[in-house]
Amino acid sequence: xxxxxxxxxxxxxxxxxxxxxxxxxxxxxxxxxxxxxxxxxxxxxxxxxxxxxxxxxxxxxxxxxxxxxxxxxxxxxxxxxxxxxxxxxxxxxxxxxxxxxxxxxxxxxxxxxxxxxxxxxxxxxxxxxxxxxxxxxxxxxxxxxxxxxxxxxxxxxxxxxxx
Amino acid sequence: xxxxxxxxxxxxxxxxxxxxxxxxxxxxxxxxxxxxxxxxxxxxxxxxxxxxxxxxxxxxxxxxxxxxxxxxxxxxxxxxxxxxxxxxxxxxxxxxxxxxxxxxxxxxxxxxxxxxxxxxxxxxxxxxxxxxxxxxxxxxxxxxxxxxxxxxxxxxxxxxxxx
DNA sequence: ATAATAGTTGACTATTTTGCTGGGTTAAGT
DNA sequence: ACTTAACCCAGCAAAATAGTCAACTATTAT
Numbered sequence: 001x002x003x004x005x006x007x008x009x010x011x012x013x014x015x016x017x018x019x020x021x022x023x024x025x026x027x028x029x030x031x032x033x034x035x036x037x038x039x040x041x042x043x044x045x046x047x048x049x050x051x052x053x054x055x056x057x058x059x060x061x062x063x064x065x066x067x068x069x070x071x072x073x074x075x076x077x078x079x080x081x082x083x084x085x086x087x088x089x090x091x092x093x094x095x096x097x098x099x100x101x102x103x104x105x106x107x108x109x110x111x112x113x114x115x116x117x118x119x120x121x122x123x124x125x126x127x128x129x130x131x132x133x134x135x136x137x138x139x140x141x142x143x144x145x146x147x148x149x150x151x152x153x154x155x156x157x158x159x160x161x162x163x
Numbered sequence: 164x165x166x167x168x169x170x171x172x173x174x175x176x177x178x179x180x181x182x183x184x185x186x187x188x189x190x191x192x193x194x195x196x197x198x199x200x201x202x203x204x205x206x207x208x209x210x211x212x213x214x215x216x217x218x219x220x221x222x223x224x225x226x227x228x229x230x231x232x233x234x235x236x237x238x239x240x241x242x243x244x245x246x247x248x249x250x251x252x253x254x255x256x257x258x259x260x261x262x263x264x265x266x267x268x269x270x271x272x273x274x275x276x277x278x279x280x281x282x283x284x285x286x287x288x289x290x291x292x293x294x295x296x297x298x299x300x301x302x303x304x305x306x307x308x309x310x311x312x313x314x315x316x317x318x319x320x321x322x323x324x325x326x
Numbered sequence: 327a328t329a330a331t332a333g334t335t336g337a338c339t340a341t342t343t344t345g346c347t348g349g350g351t352t353a354a355g356t
Numbered sequence: 357a358c359t360t361a362a363c364c365c366a367g368c369a370a371a372a373t374a375g376t377c378a379a380c381t382a383t384t385a386t
Binding site: 188190191192206209210213220221222223224225226227228 | 359360361362363364
Binding site: 027028029043046047050057058059060061062063064065 | 330331332333334335
């Protein structure tokens with residue numbers, strides 16, 4: 001399991017998609033502008049995500065991408081692995097032909113850790129993240145509201161609508 | 164929090180160090196040969212680890228590196244962050260000047276996830292990994308012993324010492 | 327039919343990271 | 357003095373990352 005900016009881009013885009021594709025397909029152009037990711041880079045990422053069966057492309061006017069299935073059925077580990085292009089990740093790929101015992105020991109340790117991380121990310125779904133964020137968002141808005149109440153007392157003209 | 168091969172090298176080297184520096188300092192040459200990492204790359208990694216206060220260098224003959232403190236006090240997240248050279252990691256670095264609300268929302272989501280991963284890795288120490296591995300190692304050896312018993316019955320000449 | 331939309335593909339470039347080489351200098355033990 | 361090692365650089369080649377460009381194909385609204 002590797003965590004790079006590439007995976008972050010993919011997760012971010014999928015989050016955006018999950019958030020906006022409730023009613024209609026979302027175009028990559030929208031995601032690109034919202035998330036400030038280059039369109040063509042998104043195209044590459046979504047090509048992999050589509051091949052992994054996580055999103056579905058809808059052609060023609062009004063088209064775009066939608067999630068395949070519910071946001072609650074899509075976990076973070078799968079997204080990252082879909083775009084990450086697994087490359088053996090070890091020099092002695094689990095083979096028994098590795099003479100260097102010590103190397104294999106620590107190598108085993110790392111693999112175990114990596115697996116733990118993967119399991120962990122597998123237990124987190126897009127739906128959970130959105131849900132969690134929703135809660136946080138509400139909390140944050142409440143904070144801001146409270147701050148605005150205080151602020152209004154000093155600068156009554158600053159009472160702008162925040163959303 | 165990023166997980167790359169660089170971090171893996173660092174964790175691997177630290178595991179090796181924790182395992183072998185019980186009595187005396189361990190030279191980078193030893194680690195390099197055991198873990199098949201280039202000496203100069205190790206030097207770079209250990210320069211950072213030293214600056215982070217995780218290892219102590221001892222010069223001169225009989226010198227090498229030792230852990231600063233117990234293996235139970237060194238967690239994985241700190242090792243990775245020490246070598247990883249934090250580079251802002253976000254375009255709108257938490258600033259309030261980011262107009263793109265939507266971008267910040269999903270960005271927040273990712274940051275939250277990243278933090279969860281970091282907390283998770285912070286909860287795992289070198290000592291725990293070594294301990295865990297020790298248990299696994301014993302179990303694996305027992306498996307192999309059992310397999311050898313079976314094997315001996317078929318090919319008595321294959322009774323080589325495995326360790 | 328045809329134009330518009332939008333995905334598909336592949337090649338191509340710039341930048342960054344990675345892993346490594348080799349040259350030193352400095353401190354400490356013999 | 358001499359050796360052993362940490363320590364410190366400057367640079368470098370290969371790979372990965374991030375992004376670009378352009379031609380192409382499939383779908384659908386009109």
